[in-house]
Amino acid sequence: MLQDIISKERDRFAEGVQTVLRGHENRSRSVALLKGNLVNNARSESRGISARVTKNGHYGFSSVASYTEKDAEMVLRAATENALFLDQRAKAPRKTYPAQIPGQIPAPRLIVDFEQKRIIDACRTVDDYVAKKYPDLLSRRIIYREDSQDKIIISSDASSGHVTYPRCYIYVFLTAESLSGAPVELFHAFGGFGSFEDNFADVTKLYPVIDELYRHLMDKREGVYAEAGRKQVILGGMMGGMLAHEAVGHTVEADLVMGGSVAGPNLNKRVASDLVTLIDYAHTAFGETVPLPVYLDDEGTFAKDAMLIENGILKGYMNSRESAQFFGMEPCGNARAWEFNDEPLIRMRNTCILPGTSTLDEMIASIEDGYYLIDTSNGQADVTGEFMFGVSLGYEIKKGKLGHALLDTTVSGIAFDMLKTVDMVSNQVQWESSGFCGKKQPMPVGMGGPDMRCYITIGGR
Amino acid sequence: MSNIREVSEKVNRLLNEKQQKVYAFEVTESEKRELNTENAEFSLYRTIFDSKINVTTIQEGRKGSASGNDLTDEGISKAVDDAILGAASAEPDTANQIAEKQENGVFHTGLYEADMDLFYQKLEDLLGTIEKKHPRIKILALIADHTKSHTIYANSNGTEFETFDGAYHVEIEFAGFEGERTTGLSYTGIATYDLETPLIEQGDIEIQLSDAEKALNQAGFDGKFEGTVVFTPGCLGFFLYMLSYNYLSPSVIMDGTSRWLDKVGEKVASEKITIELKAQDERLVELDAYTDDGYRAENVKVIKNGVLMTHLLDLYAAGKTGRNVTKNSSMNVVMEPGEISLEEIIASVSRGLIVGGFSGGEPGANGEFSGVAKNAFYIENGKIAGAVSETMINGNLEDVFRNVTAISKEIICDGSMALPYMASSGIVISGK
Known part of the structure; x- marks a missing residue:
């Protein structure tokens, strides 16, 4: 110490x-x-x-x-x-x-x-x-x-x-x-x-x-290849967390907004269905300590939660003290540095899509022909909101029941288009915090989400 | 700041006092001066004084490593003690070894001292040229530094390597913007000693800027087809990284999951492919003088005319599997050029893509990959129809290098790799 x-x-x-x-x-x-x-x-x-x-x-x-x-x-x-x-x-x-x-x-x-x-x-x-x-x-x-x-x-x-x-x-x-x-x-x-x-x-x-x-x-x-194309799917909580981080989170980091990200012209506009609320939590969520709590950032700002999307409307960005001044927002403690020799950059902390009211069983039963995509190996996104996640674990859904497992595949889309198709959200959140986010410097981050029913593009042969 | 010659002598003395028979260590002192822009204006200037100590000891086959950046007597003792304790905690394994005695050497590469005033001026010139010549380009970030480092590596077999390295680096993150239209992000970068040649003319900076502007003109196609992908040198570098990890790296050879486990000496790729890891090459700026195991680095042919010459194994993996150690642990990759131009390659493609980047999961052990083609252009009947987005490519890594239809005679060198454009057929391309 x-x-x-x-x-x-x-x-x-x-x-x-x-x-x-x-x-x-x-x-x-x-x-x-x-x-x-x-x-x-x-x-x-x-x-x-x-x-x-x-x-x-x-x-x-x-x-x-x-x-x-x-x-x-x-x-x-x-x-x-x-x-x-x-x-x-x-x-x-x-x-x-x-x-x-x-x-x-x-x-x-x-x-x-x-x-x-x-x-x-x-x-x-x-x-x-x-x-x-x-x-x-x-x-x-x-x-x-x-x-x-x-x-x-x-x-x-x-x-x-x-x-x-x-x-x-x-x-x-x-x-x-x-x-x-x-x-x-x-x-x-x-x-x-x-x-x-x-x-x-x-x-x-x-x-x-x-x-x-x-x-x-x-x-x-014994898995099968996913059928390529636009499909109705349930994104599991781990996938939801990755989406919250990669596809939306990065585009609402204020330095990337200033660089021209898709979030710039969409402030206070609808970017998701009204079932979607996204918050970057500082240290406490749902009455418990989040996976990687942050109390004070490296510019000396007390950490508090940053509301990003509220009921489908883009409400704010994650800021440094400088960018908060630029956008007329309040800094919430997102400026963080990884090593002693790193300068603080705008980083996510614990980015999470809030749970809804459906059960996972109801959601699976509701799909005639689609996929349940449970876990992800990695993900990347662009400032346009175009994202890609590797899917390491998933199952077919046929007539409301789980079918064969899937071999490795990839899903992609444009975040603000895809989030508008979310029409069911489960009542449970899964958190993940074992990786690093890369943006000039590595940084530990937490990400979480519920299961979400939506349409997404699946890659495959 | 410390005198790393003195530090090195102290580490050596301490390891001997503690009766370590087999050990290796590395001490480094470095200084980085870095300029950053925001909205194409310089906003941050960093000076970083850093140091590093890395100690590995092996006691009767038990190996432990410790590293730190504290070069005081206390810090040195801690690193040595942690390594010894780590080794004592490990199980014995005869494959834990260090390289046999090598010829000692002192290596100087690059420009050790920075001229930051001149560098600042050249970076301003670069930003000014981009603004004038590429008005539809927006620079999201420019990170430019000069880093110098002085390192001493030594081991218990009496080998000592001393290196003095210095180079300028420029990384640019940018996109094309016009009205409400925007392209995806592009990245490019160089390592260089050369402040005479305008920076925009080095590596593929000019090509990438032009491509990002061209990418504002979108084309599209429906459905999917099997076509030819022309990989840019930057994208090819990423595919070579995936190839080396999936088929050649220590972990996949040791656990037996490599598809090229028993393929050394056999044809694994198109005969057009010759790939070498470099220890000497005048085009490259940052070359490793020695390997992680303590061998003098050598040029190593990995694939020659499509035939696999070697896996990429460190001493441990080589010992574990009874194979040869690779005396180059870098990713300084050079690929032999082809005989036709990029223009001729594009003209020969009936339907396909030029792909400048790949956003996808690392393929599993079976080599199947699937991901978004970034900075991509659609080719139809030998002509570029326009840029595409939301387009996926799917295929098998092994097949990409087997089904090569052409390699360009143009080579792009970013300072760490020198690679051509490469065209491969049989890749599934899916549009919106």
Whole structure:
């Protein structure tokens, strides 16, 4: 855990500029077993100080990979020089953003470290279970990954505080041979916010889900190709979360709106059916802590929820302090940096489509000929809202009943067109938080959603 | 800042004091100066002083690794202790090895010191040229940096490599805009030492900007057909990455799921295909001097006239599978050019697409891929009919490289790869 040696450096902040000084430590632990072989066994730490200084809207940033009072002084000086470098060469000043009422975030949650042996033993236990129970698998991988961020944020004209964000996961990949002899694969990520002990004190609790994953894999090895074209489908909660993040979330990040995203001309217009409400949650949703809570961002803004789509109408964007000023909106704490040497960028936190009132069974029963698309391997989207998700697990729906499993396929569409076709939304939300979002820097994000009945384009032969 | 020569000596001493017999470590000190724009104006200037230490130890086959960026005595001790503890926690495995003794070397590449005033001026020229020559292009982001790094790698077999690298990098994210019409995002980038040649003329920057403007003129077609796809060099690079991961990488050879598991020495692709990983090539800017295992990097032919020459295995995977280690762990890929021009290739296509990017899931082990064709143009009867959106391509990765109909004589080099345009038939193309 970082010790606060930088608060007193506030006295060195220059006049006439806006400054954020950040002490920042990231830690990662990783273990990987491939068919029982230990192929990765690594620990990593990175620590440093950064300063961001804003002069007439021009940002100067500097960081150094060590953590002393002298380093703080050095980055403050270098960041100021960089801001002046741009300011002196600029044809005109850029617009500045207003000061906020200062505040202080309370003491952070502790980051608890565990010995590498304990982690390896846990992975080995899970691997032994899979190897013994399912010897017919072509391959198996058990991967542990833990990362944590520990930040002390000192702002000249906003809030300050000490925040920590630990998370850890065990990923189980199972590979079998399909009837045609080609390998098919499925994986599941276990874990979430917190330390090893919070998530994996008893790894036998993972077994029922591993058993279910194996059953899905056996279905998939006998799977069929999806029929290409526009189909009525139920997007499962994991797919809904991916849609919330990739296809809509990115287009409503204010920096991309300024860059010309499809959300620009659609503010306060209908972009989805009235069953769709989308919120980027800061730390609490539905009365519980979200998968990756954020309390204070790296510009010193207290984190609060950002309403994006309300009953189908596009209501707002995710902002930095600068973009919030530009759009006349309130900053909600979306400016986040991954490593000590990264500048804050507008990032999602826990983006979730709200649940509706239908049950999944009703929704399946309502479809004559379509698909239930349960899980996704990855997704990408464009500023036009054109998106693509890989579908790793899905089933046919024929006459209101589940049919064959699907081989890997892809769905695509234009987000604001597709969301207008949503006509049933389930009463349950599934969250996912094990990945990174990529936008110049990686960033842990949570995403969630209910099952949604809609029309979508499926790729296939 | 630290003196990494001193740091390196301390790490070596510490590992010996702790009686480590087999180990390797790397210490790096780097400095990055980066300019960022917003709305085509410079908005952010970053200076990053960074360092890194990476230690791996192997005790009777037990391997542990630790890394950090703290080069103080305390930080060095922690990295060494964490690696030793990690190794003690692992199971023994005789495949855990480091490379045998190599000839030591000092390698200098690129421009170690930046001229940021000149670079700023060249970037302003680039933005000015784009505004003048491509008025329908909107730059969403330009990220440009000079990064220099000084690294020492050493291991317990007495090998030491010292590198001094420096290069300029420019990445641009942009789209075509006209009235309410907008294209999808395009990305391009270069690594370069050259501030003499205008930046817009380097890599494929000019080509991509022109294509994004052309993409404002949309064409369309209904239904689906089996056609020819002309992959741009940028898109081809992504397909080569997928090919290497799916058929050649350590994990798929070790777990036996590669479709090319026993194909070394056999024809796996069209005879038009020759692919090499480079350790020396005057067109490329950032070349690895040594591999992750501690071998001096070599030029490695991966596919020669369609015949698979090697998998891409590190020392561990090679030991585990009884195969040869690959003495190049980079993705500095070069493909041999063909004999006809891009124009002639397009003229030979009766129906198909030019595809500048692929937005799709990584194919499963069977190589089946399916995704959206980005920055794509529809070709009919040898002519470009216009840009397309919401168009998917589906096929098999292996077939893409088997069914090659043409390779262009034009090669695009972005500083890290040098690749031609490549046309492949038999790909399912689905319109709206």
